[in-house]
Amino acid sequence: MSTIIYCGVCTLPPEYCEFSASRKKCEQWLLQTYPAEHTRLYSDQAITEKMAMTTLSDEKVAKEAAKMEKAISKEEARMARELEKKMASKVVIRRVERNKRKRVTTVTGLEVFGVDLKKTAKEFANHFACGGSVSKNPQGQDEIVVQGDFSDEILQIIVKKHPSVPSDNIELVDDVKKPKKGAASAATADAQ
Numbered sequence: 550m551s552t553i554i555y556c557g558v559c560t561l562p563p564e565y566c567e568f569s570a571s572r573k574k575c576e577q578w579l580l581q582t583y584p585a586e587h588t589r590l591y592s593d594q595a596i597t598e599k600m601a602m603t604t605l606s607d608e609k610v611a612k613e614a615a616k617m618e619k620a621i622s623k624e625e626a627r628m629a630r631e632l633e634k635k636m637a638s639k640v641v642i643r644r645v646e647r648n649k650r651k652r653v654t655t656v657t658g659l660e661v662f663g664v665d666l667k668k669t670a671k672e673f674a675n676h677f678a679c680g681g682s683v684s685k686n687p688q689g690q691d692e693i694v695v696q697g698d699f700s701d702e703i704l705q706i707i708v709k710k711h712p713s714v715p716s717d718n719i720e721l722v723d724d725v726k727k728p729k730k731g732a733a734s735a736a737t738a739d740a741q
Contacts, residue, residue, distance in 0.1 A: 554583060563590055570624030572617070635661055640707065640714055643722045644700045654700050656693040657686060659707070662714045666691055672710070673703060 566575035674681030
């Protein structure tokens with residue numbers, strides 16, 4: 550029984566990597582991971598055999614090559630944009646006061662870094678022995694809601710368990726409700 554190798558970059562079998570937009574990265578991955586397979590597919594002899602089997606005219610070959618180069622440049626530009634977006638994104642850990650002494654901790658922005666929100670919410674709930682869920686915030690973004698004030702601990706867990714999230718991109722915010730004017734003036738009158 551033979552084993553099928555799948556590319557670590559494009560997830561296709563190596564024979565089909567030449568048709569993906571990330572062909573150069575696939576070739577580098579194959580060279581590092583499976584050098585014998587790389588030699589079989591990309592050696593000078595293998596390339597000349599493939600060229601002998603093709604029946605396209607030179608004009609069609611040039612068009613296909615140009616099309617492939619354009620696709621590769623588009624894919625590289627898309628990946629660069631995604632990386633730039635990821636590095637500009639922030640993970641916000643917000644401590645929100647519900648009523649007088651009750652607080653919830655919300656975490657937004659993790660999905661940008663490829664973190665599974667449901668799995669992470671369950672990890673938080675199990676770790677802190679409290680309720681944890683994924684819900685939509687008023688802006689329409691998914692957020693993790695953990696019952697209780699665990700903002701510092703959540704920060705440590707994210708840094709430890711999710712290395713894809715840069716610690717510089719994590720922000721702690723404390724949302725405290727302002728006391729009502731009547732309650733504030735009564736408190737100052739009692740103090741005097």
